Every structure is written in C-alpha cells, then in structure tokens.
Amino acid sequence: MRLLALLDGTLADPDAPLVRVDDLGLLRGDGIFETILAVDGKPRELGPHLDRLARSAAMLDMPEPDRAAFERAVRVVLDNWTGGAEVALKAVLTRGIEGGDGTPTGFVMGMEISAKALAQRAEGLAAVTLERGIEPGLAERAPWLLLGAKSLSYAVNMAALREAERRGAAEVVFTTSSGSVLEGPTSTLIAARGRTLTTPPSTLGILPGTTQAALFQAAERAGWTVEVEPIAVDDLYTADGVFLASSVRKITRVHTLDGKSLPDSTALHTTLTTLYESHY
C-alpha cells in the first residue's frame, strides 16, 4: 500500500504524475527530505524529524518548511492508512520550479516497510567500509558542500550501496581517508562496548541521527553511558556490537565488516532494540 498526501492536506494518486520536469528537485536534486517511521498510527520522532528538515532547509538556503503543513500531511496519510502496522513516511520538499516564484514542492508519501528492511532488522547485515572523501574540518570550513544536510542529491549514497552489493554486502560504513568512521548512506553508526554507546559527531559532516538520538535517550535513562565521539574503523572490530540505526531499519546489527565477522552481538541487539522500543 502507498498513500500520497500533499501539503494542502489532500490525498493524491501516487501513480499519477505530480511534478513538472522543471522542478529543481528533479533537475538539480535541489531539495530536502526526511523518512519517518509510524507504528500503529503514531509517527515516531516527528518533532526531531521536522527539526532536522528545517536544519537541512537552512543549510540549503531554502525557506523554512511549513511545519504545520507537514504535520497535517503525515496525519492525513496515517488516518487513511489501511496497510501494515508500520509505515515509512517520506517527507519531501524541493526548491520548486526553476525560474518560478519560489513556492516549494512538497509532499508526504506513506509506504510499507520493505521485506528487505524487515529481514535486516531480524538477521543483521554485512557492511563494507567506503571512503567518503570528507576530512575532519571540511564540513565546517566549506558549508557549501552541504555535508550533513539531508538533501535530495543522494546519487552518491545510492552508488555506495551498489558498490557494497558488488562486494557481497548490503550496507556501507563511510569512512574518512584517515580511517575514522562517519555514517551509513542512509543510517547512523553506533558502536557498543560494555554499557557504553558511541556515535560519531555530526560536526564531521554527517547527519545527526533521530533513531540514534532516541536510543541514546532511552539507554541513558536505563543507566548506560552514551558518547558522541570519533570512532576509528579498527575499533569496530573489537566493539561488542556495531549497529546501523535509521527510522525504517530501527537498530540493525552489522555482523560482518569488510568480509570479517564481528563479535556476535545478537543478545546485545535484543537489549538495544528493547531499550529503543521502550522509548514509545
């Protein structure tokens, strides 16, 4: 099942053309998005997602997104949803028509969670490390590179996932050339060691994770230590667990990195998933 809601609160046919060819979202990948999970009709982390959408808009010099319109479109999708208990809500906002009056193009599309994502949540996945071409300091020095903005220009993220598949893996851990961990193409990396969870800082030029933040809040309340610190690639091999977090995949276990098995984190994965779910 798929449902498409426009920012005026109306439903539209997702199989019908909606966007003009001169929309800058299409011509230039010039726009922003969020993917939000809803469970049993309730969106998770909707506030942080819309905060991050506004942050991405600011990084791209776009007008501030109409928060109420996105909240309403999310509600319209969920109120009309008759599919599975979980919905992936993709919220998109483009810069609008080239040479137009600046009116953005926006919508929220509700989709089922893919079988692939469900399998990865349950079974974990193999990942490979791929260099991202970002060195520490670059994101702050060169804001026009939009590092850490969730823009529609995701061709590189998609190419990295294809490279992972070529290497027999399902996911990517982006790294700096100096061997520091960044993020996945559509996920946040979390390493666990004892009762400490660590994720790399967004100042490296990566996206602040909403699911990771929710997990960290829940973990902290349960007495865990949570850290936002650089992580060396080598440290992933000795961690008790390595996880990729995102709205759709929740907390997904990385069982293999660059062809090497990581320590078995099955029990830890259950613990963290329980912590994460306790947040709702």
Next chain:
Amino acid sequence: MRLLALLDGTLADPDAPLVRVDDLGLLRGDGIFETILAVDGKPRELGPHLDRLARSAAMLDMPEPDRAAFERAVRVVLDNWTGGAEVALKAVLTRGIEGGDGTPTGFVMGMEISAKALAQRAEGLAAVTLERGIEPGLAERAPWLLLGAKSLSYAVNMAALREAERRGAAEVVFTTSSGSVLEGPTSTLIAARGRTLTTPPSTLGILPGTTQAALFQAAERAGWTVEVEPIAVDDLYTADGVFLASSVRKITRVHTLDGKSLPDSTALHTTLTTLYESHY
C-alpha cells in the same frame, strides 16, 4: 519559449506534471543530464554530449541511454522551435520509478538562453574560489563518489553558486585544499598564456568539457598549443586570460577572482570566441 519532447518523439506540455513523486530522479537525484546548445536549428557537439551522457550512465550503473531517442527528441524540439536563434536543450534521464521495472524517465527540454548568460558572455564575470573537498587521487580511488559524472545530484553545485553571490560574485572556481584548480559548478575552466590554452585533467574528478574540447580543437588547428594539465590557483592571477566554458555560456571571461582584478582579457576573449565559432 519552452518546448518539451519525450523520448518517444512526442511533444508534451512543460507546464503540466510529468514525473511521479517516486521517480528516483526526484527522490534521490539519481539520474544524469546534459545541456546542449543549438544555434539556428543545429545542435552543437551533440555527439560528444551524448557520449558524455553515456559515460555518466556507466558511472551511475544505469542502462546505456537510447541515443537515437535523444537525437530524435532534440530534433523534435528544434523542428518545432519558433523562439530565438539559440536554444539551450536540457537532456535528462533518471533511473525511473523506485521499485519499478527499471524503465528510465527521459526528456529533452528546449529553453531560451537567459539574459544573465547573454550578459555574462558579453561582459565577463567575477568568480570566487571555493574548496570542493576533492583531493588528487580520490576520484580514481573512490568511483562511488561519482566525481566527474554529470548527475542530477547538483545541490552542492547550486549551493556553491549561492555562496558566490553572497561574496558578490557570479561564479565559482572549485579548488582542492592544496590550491589546485578544478572546474566551475556548471563549467570548465580554461587558462590562456601566450598562445597556449590549459585546462585541468578530468582525472582530478571533474567533468570533461564539451565546449572546452571544441575550442581546443579549433585552437589547435589555428596553431595554438593546448594542454590538459593541473593548474595552480596562483597561476590564474598571472595568466593572460581565465575563462569558464559551457554550452550555454560559450567562452565566458573571468575578469575578477576573489575580489582581485585579473589582467584584461577582452581582446583575447574576442579571439577565442572567434576560434570557437569557427568550429561550426
């Protein structure tokens, strides 16, 4: 005037929605494009542009573009064009619908040349240098970064142009952090010194220029020396002329770089423009 032709050779209304919201060109900037100049009904460098479109497709693991279909769509636009003598033809091909059968979405849109581009051709422009976060070797080492592919993920290129405007300039010369020249966000850089023209090599992770190649062919036939070599930013200040070349802007003179006036290249610009036009 604007004309839109589809890959089946039919004309469509450019003001009507044509693209679904789940097109990967929109959702992920996952697609490729070319901008081709036509003058008096004749496309310039159509072969090299379609070669480069095929090269971009290969870099993005997309199926080879249907060359005959693009040639036909270009012809349909030009045969029906009743606007100015020059037309900018934007050829676009996306990866198609998310989760679809892989059928790409493609079209060719004909547009007038903007008044801004015409003014810049005549008067030249001010540019600023901006770091691109690409070091020598990265493009070859990390092909998943799609460096040198003309993809629809151009949000960074657009952000760089906004940064130039904030700095009181109209254009950007992307550089490496080690002070080597790359390209403009939508143009190729050419430096002139005596009767030698130089452009940086595409192995740095930049786009091979079609307009630059046409100029170099014409210049070589006229007895100039042409080089594809790295250029240091500092060398731009002592060159006889610095130019940004692209289909729409032809050979446009950079008169000011980072707020400093460059040597007057007005006469040289006339010479190079005459050389370029002699190619047709």
